[in-house]
Amino acid sequence: MRQFARPSILVALAICILLPLVLPNNFMLDIAIRAALTAIAVVGLNLLMGFAGQVSIGHAAFVAIGSYGTGIITARLNWPPLVALAVAAAGAALVAYLVAKPILRLKGHMLTMATLGFGVIVNIALVNEVAWTGGPDGMSVVPLSIGTFELTSIMHWYVLAAALLVLSMVLSLNLYESPAGRAMRGLNSSEVAARAMGVDVATAKSRAFVASAIFATVSGSFSAHYLGFISPSISGFTHSVELATMVVVGGMASTFGAVLGAILLTVLPQLLGGLHGYESVFFGLILMLTMIFLPKGLVPSIALLVSRRRRS
Amino acid sequence: MSDLSQFVFSGLTTGSIYALAALGFTLIYNASGVINFAQGDFLMLGGMITSASLAMGLPMPVAIVAALAITTLIGVLLYQLAIRPAGETSVVSLIIITIGASTFIQGAVQILLGKNQFTLPSFSGDASLQLLGAYVLPQSLWVIGVGTVLVVACALFFHFTLLGKALLAVAANRLAAQAVGINSGRILRLSFGLSALIGAVAGIVAAPITTTTYDLGLMLGLKGFVAATLGGLNSGVGAVLGGLLVGLLEALVAGYISSAYKDAVPFVLIIFVLLVLPNGLLGAKSTERV
Amino acid sequence: MLTLNRVSKSFGGVTAVHDMSFAVRKGAVHAVIGPNGAGKTTLFNLISGVYTPSSGEILLDDERITGLRSDELATRGVSRTFQNLQICMNMTACENVMLGAHLRSTRSMVAGMLGTTRKADILLREEALQLMDKVGVGAVAKAQASQLSYGLLKRLEIARALASKPRLLLLDEPAAGLNDTETAEVTTLIRDIAASGITVLLVEHDMKMVMTISDHIVVLDYGKKLAEGTAAQVSQNPKVIEAYLGIEA
């Protein structure tokens, strides 16, 4: 895998560089940016779900903490965006750390349920604390500026989003092949075994949780600046499920899968956008067909098919 | 005092609806370990198909039977066309399939039956009864009654029939189940069919109270999942307790604490319950040994 | 090196281990035998921290380790294999063994993300491959663990346990699923392990293996100690013959 990881990152990088050249218009670029920003959160969630095997359907809460953290800090305190981002990420990490300890003791669907609850609570707080968050109607967010340089051009955004995505992929790929990553993957399959080999399971899980929360906040913060507007729906149950779906559709524990899942599920609604009423039918159908024919998710299933083809 | 009994009755009614939604979850979970995200949509289908049949001029009993039959068929088809072809795969993949199915079903209903809100006539009229100082709709009693009957039936099924045991066996160890001669496909089809049926029944008795729209399943499914998990997921009685608890919490919190945070407070409490009872109210402890 | 002092464990009504006391000498091979359900595995689970004793205490080199978690015990040099295989099926065979070396590697997540563990990892892999060769699963190192047959997995667990370089190694039925020739190989392996200074505690129903490598044998029955002694002593003990070995032994 390691031998595989390095060139594959180069390929990813090359794709990122070539993409703007082949995309016909700014709208496509816009989609690419959205997909990339989302993918960062999904790559992070994959650390928790794919690596450590702890399914969360409340993860959008962290994306929202990132978005609202930045939004509120820049708007109400007038701090510079990057400082706001750092504070939001630190805040999310702290929240994640505090939540992780009790919640991650739960197993399987019980954990899923607890993360769902966490997400719902954050969502309700965002909806109800109108004075801070603007309530259900959301709030607008200032454009991203670094020093005095204001990022408004879509191309700048593309470069930023792509760079962040590649960085997060490198981190995730490295982790996969490291002792810490192995520990996470090991406890995913057998906590007893991992423990017997000296893995402090509770700590490993909460680290994965905190790390994935940080990825999510970074994604949320930048998205907020990019979109210029945030609303509580980003913390909603549906969005959480969407993120988890991206991980699974791409392929659990596969970093490239996470990215592909994010791209697919970001682009798909756009492709279906003009179908007037038939969007959900097709979306549901495509989701089902993907999982039926590629049950392990896009990347692992395709890798398996390719290796089989090669062998026979 | 009459406030309290009003809250309790209100909680019991919504709780019973949640419980019925939860019951279906446990059936599919018990046979496959899968959380069926389309469970809420079975309830929606029950209500929607009945009201659509009524609109077509069918008499109520016929409409109900039609709704039950069609929903059950959809449950079976969900297994046959989507779950089964996926083969031996991880539980999360199957859960994603049910999410896809849910989206699909809602989309199809929205196209075929529209996005309007529908309702069904109450079975025994709309005049509310006075019980212990509370105003109670006769339909609430229907919901509570049907819920009781179904949960008892489920409990009997799992405790006293070999078929019920076979359902559990398939979830516990698919390979071994096949090796002792259980047709796991048939069992799973049965569990999907039954839970769709229960969902439809629930949807029909609840519709006069909740009214129904094509996306009602989202909310009911979510609450049903919460209730089922709280109950321990593998126990029908647990699911019912979970449902009632969620319903009561919501009503009491709305009544006594804060109606703005009434959806959040139960979640906080539920998470605390799970921290004390990590397997839910009636969930079995893991028996895995090393 | 390991001392059990009146250790008991009960599950609801069943007392699986009752007032168990014995001591394990450093560098020796100790075996625990007894009929099915005698409490051997439970005993292992107590020593390795999977269960907490209901009463009594366990000492490792005079340190009280009662109630410590498995991972805390692992840091003190206790490693084990499992009767009910605990292989990480989502990883390759080699990765499973590398997981065994977890405590000897840089465990920081940040280091892992930054890739600073790569160099050490390559060495770890080499080491793992050598270990796998030693237990006879080197040929399937790259295979996904989920694709291995039972006997191979059994041996993979031994390699993984060894990868942690333990001081005390607990083996729960290492020969189950192996044929006589393979068992003989594992017997030699265990001897080598003991010779390298690792204390081995062994549960096994293959009497040939137990009798040839054990320095000391504890016999359990119904959670209690039935007998204790060298292979020769134990195999002559009528109580042991009646409860466990049968007349012909």
Next chain:
Amino acid sequence: AESPIKIGSVISATGPASFLGDPEQKTLELYVEKINAAGGVLGRKLELVIYDDASDANKANAFARRLILQDQVDALVGASTTGSTMAMIPQIESAKIPFISLAAASVIVEPVKKWVFKMPHSDRMAAQKVLEDMKKRGFKSFALLSDTGGFGKSGRTETLKTAAAMGMTVADDQQYGEKDTDVTPQLTKIKTSGAQAILVFGTGQAPAIIARNYQQLAMKQPLYTTHGQASLEFVRIAGAAAEGIRMPSPALLIASDLPDSDKQKAVSIAYAKAYQDRFKMDVSTFGGYAHDGLMMMVDAIKRAGTTDKEKVRAALEATNGFVGVSGIYKMSPTDHMGLDVSAFRMVEVKGGVFKEVR
């Protein structure tokens, strides 16, 4: 032939706000068709590019970019909810495209945003209309029951402000979720709160359920709702429980009862008939906003004589006396809604239909 004029729209055709989006979408499609059949605008056909945001503001944001960057629309009509509208505004403002929103909250046009207009009556006007009616009936205190969605939240804020300004007491201030199926606990509290009347501020399906809960609890305080319930569907679902409920509504619902002198009568009847003929369902005021939005945009384009965005915007801002089914609009640089409280009629459900309270 010349290229068509592109009208872009993002509608909540599905999701919780579909009760708004669905009639809006139907109306837009119907009227674009009608206009084209009648020869189009400025000799060009209209082309409607419409996307469903599934009631998710983030999706609305994405579709707004698509309309701007890819479809390159000339004007925008629609966005069913305030959230979606607000999510679209930053992009529309920077792309400089005239935009008429179909969502209600005052924040959309307060402060005035250069390119953004809106059709529906504000929640504040609804609150004013209702409280005035309460006052007229001699009530001094009322209970507020609002939903936790965008409409309810902002309605709650406006109602509380208006009540303070009008010297009314808010005896109880309860909330409920848009998807709730039972609101008896809140109503039970309200019942004994000493409130003389109740105002339900919310949209969607819950108010019909509230009406039934109200009936179940045998409550006596008069019940008010808002223009969020101004549709026959509400009456149909609430059944007998709807009887006696009052709400502020545009003229559309009582069109046939209007005196012939009323300017809105003809246009309202025409719209209601066209809609009912085509879709075989009751017309709603939400569709009415879409009708007015589209017609006003077309009107502005005609008056501007071009699709030049700045000129259309200026024409929109100069709209004066445009007669829609929802009211008679008069825009200005300081008012991008163009309606006042007089556009609302207080109606009451009587015998299953809406009757104006005079």
Next chain:
Amino acid sequence: MTAAATATETSALAVRDLVAGYGGIEVLHGVSISLESGQIVALVGANGAGKTTLLRTISGLIPARSGSVELFGKNISALRSDRRVCAGLAQVLEGRQVFGPLSVEDNLRLGGYSQPGSSVEQLEAMYRLFPILKEKRLLPAGTLSGGQQQMLAIARALMSRPKVLLLDEPSMGLAPLLVREIFAVIADLRATGIPILLVEQNAHAALSIADHGYVLETGRIALSDAAGALLQDERVKTAYLGL
């Protein structure tokens, strides 16, 4: 090859040129064996040779890619596993595979799933065979010790009163006393005419009790002979008997 290797019309179980595997991997490359009524046939082979795969393919848990399986002269290749159990083919799975959350008694009753009705006496018979199971009958099977689970697995397979029995390492994890008991049970079953295909790592014991033996090497039958002859075979001795 001796006579027993070639299946006849009257063979209880005849496997011909069976090819099977997992995903992209072929494990069995054309295996033929046969089992006559009243016979015990032992199958030995190294770890990973494909013994388990062969048994699972015979019982239909893994699809065969080609080749056929005949039970009492009837081709059952196309049947699902549950139909094969109904037809009288029972299997003790490798690694116990009990239904962990279900009680011991439920496990046993499910063993008789394919033969509803007659299970009560059979249940008692199993409890007589393994008294510990009766003691634990209301406990979840997952809490049993390894050996107790193995007993349960064997008893569960016997519950269906099989006509042909496939045993995958039945003695694994059993105490010496019980191993002997199990082998006695196997011999008893043969005496009642039930043919048994026995996979055992305890090759010596297996071949000692068996009538015929096969040696499986990487998915192919390498040797087939009378069990007694195999016990004396030098290759078998060094590779499997540890001599």
